[in-house]
Amino acid sequence: xxxxxxxxxxxxxxxxxxxxxxxxxxxxxxxxxxxxxxxxxxxxxxxxxxxxxxxxxxxxxxxxxxxxxxxxxxxxxxxxxxxxxxxxxxxxxxxxxxxxxxxxxxxxxxxxxxxxxxxxxxxxxxxxxxxxxxxxxxxxxxxxxxxxxxxxxxxxxxxxxxxxxxxxxxxxxxxxxxxxxxxxxxxxxxxxxxxxxxxxxxxxxxxxxxxxxxxxxxxxxxxxxxxxxxxxxxxxxxxxxxxxxxxxxxxxxxxxxxxxxxxxxxxxxxxxxxxxxxxxxxxxxxxxxxxxxxxxxxxxxxxxxxxxxxxxxxxxxxxxxxxxxxxxxxxxxxxxxxxxxxxxxx
DNA sequence: AATTAATACAACCGCACATCA
DNA sequence: TTGATGTGCGGTTGTATTAAT
Numbered sequence: 001x002x003x004x005x006x007x008x009x010x011x012x013x014x015x016x017x018x019x020x021x022x023x024x025x026x027x028x029x030x031x032x033x034x035x036x037x038x039x040x041x042x043x044x045x046x047x048x049x050x051x052x053x054x055x056x057x058x059x060x061x062x063x064x065x066x067x068x069x070x071x072x073x074x075x076x077x078x079x080x081x082x083x084x085x086x087x088x089x090x091x092x093x094x095x096x097x098x099x100x101x102x103x104x105x106x107x108x109x110x111x112x113x114x115x116x117x118x119x120x121x122x123x124x125x126x127x128x129x130x131x132x133x134x135x136x137x138x139x140x141x142x143x144x145x146x147x148x149x150x151x152x153x154x155x156x157x158x159x160x161x162x163x164x165x166x167x168x169x170x171x172x173x174x175x176x177x178x179x180x181x182x183x184x185x186x187x188x189x190x191x192x193x194x195x196x197x198x199x200x201x202x203x204x205x206x207x208x209x210x211x212x213x214x215x216x217x218x219x220x221x222x223x224x225x226x227x228x229x230x231x232x233x234x235x236x237x238x239x240x241x242x243x244x245x246x247x248x249x250x251x252x253x254x255x256x257x258x259x260x261x262x263x264x265x266x267x268x269x270x271x272x273x274x275x276x277x278x279x280x281x282x283x284x285x286x287x288x289x290x291x292x293x294x295x296x297x298x299x300x301x302x303x304x305x306x307x308x309x310x311x312x313x314x315x316x317x318x319x320x321x322x323x324x325x326x327x328x329x330x331x332x333x334x335x336x337x338x339x340x341x342x343x344x345x346x
Numbered sequence: 347a348a349t350t351a352a353t354a355c356a357a358c359c360g361c362a363c364a365t366c367a
Numbered sequence: 368t369t370g371a372t373g374t375g376c377g378g379t380t381g382t383a384t385t386a387a388t
Contacts (some may be wrong), residue, residue, distance in 0.1 A: 016356075016382080037373075054374080055357065090376060101376070102356080110354055351387075358380075365373075
């Protein structure tokens with residue numbers, strides 16, 4: 001059985017709305033309001049599905065909508081709320097007057113997700129990629145870890161390739177003090193062969209370097225796992241920071257986003273200090289969020305800032321994302337990233 | 347200048363829930 | 368209580384525009 005369709009699909013127009021259609025719909029709604037969307041297209045003289053009319057009105061024609069660029073404060077609001085409620089766009093939209101859920105969803109998918117990834121932060125969990133890797137390494141049994149790590153590294157490799165294609169990055173040259181090659185020569189080592197890219201070149205320097213870095217990551221993860229297994233299983237959920245300067249107020253000053261007004265740090269997100277369950281921190285939605293301020297929909301961003309500042313690891317010339325906790329017994333450097341790699345894509 | 351790839355935005359789809367007779 | 372209908376919502380797809388080659 002199932003419900004009857006909202007309209008005769010064959011007799012309705014689809015696709016982009018014309019200005020004439022917009023005018024008809026706006027004029028009709030101005031006069032009669034928005035009751036009974038099924039009747040509106042018929043009465044307004046539109047060959048459209050009622051649902052399509054409703055969407056056009058709510059997402060575009062409504063007079064109280066903003067249509068311009070998102071401001072930085074709006075972006076911050078979106079990211080903060082997303083870290084709390086996840087993909088519940090209507091909830092987020094409710095906090096941003098003049099913006100629709102569709103607007104916000106599109107903006108998130110096209111801009112903000114990439115912005116966060118470019119900062120080395122997982123847009124789903126709002127945690128540094130390093131943190132997720134540490135969780136994988138310390139939560140599961142080795143066979144599971146191996147598979148998950150492989151999968152995660154595959155994703156991370158894609159991210160690195162993406163970043164490499166956007167920016168000049170050179171791991172080896174950085175260390176040896178030789179200036180890195182230009183981006184275009186990196187991507188197109190042989191100018192006579194435009195199809196030749198970092199992804200398929202045979203001399204393959206960039207590709208090799210990526211693989212080498214991937215290998216380093218694998219080694220570090222397995223080292224972390226090994227150290228973890230030598231000790232009784234305690235779940236430390238160590239705080240991982242970007243090395244540079246977690247400042248007194250808890251923000252990671254080193255995160256480039258803070259300079260651009262796009263602040264992203266432990267204190268601005270979730271309960272970073274709540275170490276009881278990493279998944280409560282990671283996937284913090286309205287339904288499973290355990291944050292103290294869940295009732296009003298937001299966490300207390302100010303508390304739990306006094307994380308162990310000792311859990312830092314500094315490396316020369318590159319930003320080191322690592323962890324140092326008494327439970328691990330040693331510094332576990334998960335990986336080294338050049339500063340470029342965790343900078344936002346400009 | 348032509349072609350291709352990437353991006354941004356609008357619109358659609360299907361499911362779930364709310365409302366009402 | 369139940370079924371029909373309306374609406375809200377999130378995910379996905381389509382398309383126009385822009386950038387890169």
